[in-house]
Amino acid sequence: MSNASLAEGHDDPLEDFARREIRAEDVTRIVYVAGEGPAVIVLAEMPGISPHVARFARWVRDAGLSVYLPSLFGRDGAYPRAVEGLKVMKRACVSAEFRAFAGGGASPITTWLRALARLAHEERGGPGVGAIGMCFTGNFALTMMLEPAMLAPVVCQPSLPLDDPAGLEISEDDLARVRARLESDDLTVRAYRFEGDRFCTAQRFGAYQAALGDRFVARVLPTSSAHPSPPPFFAEVVGCAHSVVTAHLVDAEGEPTRAARDEILAFFRSRLVRSA
Numbered sequence: 190m191s192n193a194s195l196a197e198g199h200d201d202p203l204e205d206f207a208r209r210e211i212r213a214e215d216v217t218r219i220v221y222v223a224g225e226g227p228a229v230i231v232l233a234e235m236p237g238i239s240p241h242v243a244r245f246a247r248w249v250r251d252a253g254l255s256v257y258l259p260s261l262f263g264r265d266g267a268y269p270r271a272v273e274g275l276k277v278m279k280r281a282c283v284s285a286e287f288r289a290f291a292g293g294g295a296s297p298i299t300t301w302l303r304a305l306a307r308l309a310h311e312e313r314g315g316p317g318v319g320a321i322g323m324c325f326t327g328n329f330a331l332t333m334m335l336e337p338a339m340l341a342p343v344v345c346q347p348s349l350p351l352d353d354p355a356g357l358e359i360s361e362d363d364l365a366r367v368r369a370r371l372e373s374d375d376l377t378v379r380a381y382r383f384e385g386d387r388f389c390t391a392q393r394f395g396a397y398q399a400a401l402g403d404r405f406v407a408r409v410l411p412t413s414s415a416h417p418s419p420p421p422f423f424a425e426v427v428g429c430a431h432s433v434v435t436a437h438l439v440d441a442e443g444e445p446t447r448a449a450r451d452e453i454l455a456f457f458r459s460r461l462v463r464s465a
Contacts, residue, residue: 195240195241195244198268198270198420199240199268200240200266200267200268201238201239201240201243201266201268202266203221203238203243203265203266205223205247206221206222206223206243206246206258207221207222207223208221209221209222211259211305211308213301213304213305213308214300214301214304216301218259218260218261218301219259219260219265220257220258220259220260220305221238221243221246221256221257221258221259221260221265222255222256222257222258223246223247223250223255223256223258224249224250224251224253224254224255224256225253225254225255225313226253226254226255226313226315226461226462227254227255227310227313227314227315227316227317227318227319227461227462228254228255228256228257228306228309228310228312228313228315228318228319228461229249229254229255229256229257229318229319229320229321229341229457229461230256230257230258230259230302230305230306230309230318230319230320230321230330230333231245231246231249231256231257231258231320231321232259232261232302232320232321232322232323232326232329232330233258233259233260233261233262233263233323233326234323234324234325234326234327234345234346234432234435234436235262235263235274235277235278235281235324235325235422236262236263236267236269236273236274236275236277236278236422237260237261237262237263237264237265237267237269237277238258238260238263238265238266238267239263239266239267239268239269239420239435239436240266240268241269241420241432241435241436241438242258242323242435243258243266244435245321245434245435245450246258248450248454249454249457252454252457252458253458253462254319254457254458254461254462255309255312255313257305257309259302259305261286261298261326262277262280262281262284262325263277264277268420269420269421269422269423269436270420270421270422271421271422271424271425271426273422274421274422274426275422275426278325278426281325282351285297286298287325287349288349288350288358289325289349289350289351290349290350290351290352290353291350291352291353291356294358294359294360294363295328295329295332295358295359295360295363296329296332296349296358298329299329299332299333302320302329302332302333303332303333303335303336303339304336306318306320306333306336306338306339307336307338309338310338315461315462315463316340316460316461316463317337317338317339317340317341317460317461318338318339318340318341318461319339319340319341319342319343319456319457319460319461320333320339320341320342320343321342321343321344321345321434321453322343322344322345322347323345323346323432323434323435324345324346324347324348324388324389324431324432325348325349327344327345327346327347327348327349327389328344328347328349328357328358328359330342330343330344330378331344331347331359331367331378332358332359332363332367334367334370334371334376334378335363335366335367335370340374340376340460340461341376341456341457341460341461342376342378342379343378343379343380343381343453343456343457344378344379344380344381344397345380345381345382345432345433345434346381346382346383346386346388346389346431346432346433347380347389347393348388348389351388354390354392354393355390355392355393355395355396356393356396357393357396357397357400364400364401367401368400368401368402368404371401371404372404376404376460377404377405377406378397378401378404378405378406379406379408379452379453379456380394380397380405380406380407380408381407381408381409381410381433381434381449381453382394382407382408382409382410382433383409383410383411383412383414383415383429383430383431383433383437384409384410384411384412384430385412385429385430386429386430386431387428387429388427388429388431389431391409394407394409408449408452410430410433410445410446410449411445412429412430414430414439414444414445414446415430415431415437415439415446416436416437416438416439416446419432419436419437420436422436423436423437433446433449434446434449434450434453438450
């Protein structure tokens with residue numbers, strides 16, 4: 190989908206993805222799959238698989254990787270409008286699959302996502318798989334490191350728990366296991382946020398840094414580098430610079446958000462493509 194179409198507010202038909210029903214952990218979900226080579230699981234932000242999320246998935250595909258894009262909430266391909274998006278967000282906040290507020294550790298959906306990572310590795314080969322979480326799903330890519338096939342986690346503007354700006358949506362035991370794995374396998378977590386983000390705060394990144402040390406590689410982009418005219422959900426509901434590689438990305442040479450996107454794609458290739 191072109192940048193002009195994104196700006197005009199069209200839904201994305203997702204016709205260049207294979208729409209699959211994938212069953213794991215006794216649960217069947219729709220997953221959109223495209224590309225060849227080792228797999229990257231792209232986890233949509235609120236309010237779902239928007240045209241901007243699909244654009245990022247296509248960039249992963251065009252970088253020579255397979256992309257698995259699971260449908261977790263919202264209407265697939267929908268342009269993120271304010272009223273519809275807010276309804277999706279409210280439903281997810283009370284869903285048993287997600288833990289939007291402090292307490293209880295990681296969201297139950299991460300068990301299914303770890304199984305998806307295993308399946309993607311079996312299907313696509315390579316040394317392992319990568320994953321990127323965004324906003325509501327931001328920390329999921331970190332929790333997925335409990336799956337041995339996971340090698341390249343990226344957390345973009347992780348926003349849970351919503352009621353604790355310094356909280357981490359993972360139990361202390363799981364966090365210790367993740368850190369031990371990062372150390373033993375010499376892996377890193379890449380993380381991105383805008384400096385003015387009120388959902389993904391400096392306190393949260395500080396908590397990650399304290400927990401993971403130099404295995405947590407953070408990038409904080411200036412608020413001024415965010416796209417000035419995001420879709421209505423982000424302009425009216427989110428209300429701040431937030432979505433680094435999707436709604437607030439400026440796709441132009443020299444822009445910090447494009448540089449962040451390119452760094453993420455290079456990170457995936459360096460970990461997953463043996464010749465990279």
